[in-house]
Amino acid sequence: MEYDEDAYEDMVDMMRYFGFYEPDFTWEDVEEVYNPYNYGYITELGVNEEDGVEYFAKKWFHMARCSHEATYVMPDRKTVYLADDGKNTPFFVFISDEEEDLSCGTLYAAKADQTSAEGSFDLEWIKLAYGCSDDVKEMVDSGIKFQDIFEWVDIDVETDEIACPDGFVGPYYLSQAGMHECLKVKEGMEMAAAFLES
Numbered sequence: 001m002e003y004d005e006d007a008y009e010d011m012v013d014m015m016r017y018f019g020f021y022e023p024d025f026t027w028e029d030v031e032e033v034y035n036p037y038n039y040g041y042i043t044e045l046g047v048n049e050e051d052g053v054e055y056f057a058k059k060w061f062h063m064a065r066c067s068h069e070a071t072y073v074m075p076d077r078k079t080v081y082l083a084d085d086g087k088n089t090p091f092f093v094f095i096s097d098e099e100e101d102l103s104c105g106t107l108y109a110a111k112a113d114q115t116s117a118e119g120s121f122d123l124e125w126i127k128l129a130y131g132c133s134d135d136v137k138e139m140v141d142s143g144i145k146f147q148d149i150f151e152w153v154d155i156d157v158e159t160d161e162i163a164c165p166d167g168f169v170g171p172y173y174l175s176q177a178g179m180h181e182c183l184k185v186k187e188g189m190e191m192a193a194a195f196l197e198s
């Protein structure tokens with residue numbers, strides 16, 4: 001994967017967090033200390049008052065990695081809605097195996113089909129994957145990278161039309177950002193794609 005000057009500039013602030021200051025870091029330094037798959041997850045915070053007051057924070061690696069801005073746990077204590085208020089961003093629901101235990105469950109993404117000009121739509125939940133947070137964290141800790149999960153084809157187009165080769169899909173939000181890329185999940189990497197590139 002090639003890195004350009006703009007991508008380098010985007011990394012400067014993050015690398016300062018790790019103690020590297022421009023221009024004192026290389027892309028090898030970036031790959032050694034910064035793993036984007038460590039970020040973008042929901043963290044559950046709570047208080048355990050059974051044995052005195054104990055506070056806890058638990059990062060859930062299997063509840064859709066994205067820029068979460070709104071999360072709500074339903075009264076059944078196992079259904080969690082996750083959303084981001086940006087344009088063309090996903091809406092997820094996670095359903096845990098057991099009440100008050102979010103460690104394992106199934107992740108779904110919403111598919112909305114508009115049915116009227118006024119904004120009515122039909123909603124369908126698409127199952128992305130089943131998994132446990134510890135298993136996804138194990139993938140992250142192994143050093144998995146984007147190129148381990150996907151094959152990709154860069155598309156050079158002058159219009160908004162994107163034609164991907166058979167078997168590849170061009171994410172809509174990428175084209176809106178001026179980036180044209182066609183992706184295909186590698187065999188056996190479906191779980192990684194669902195949880196790490198939700």
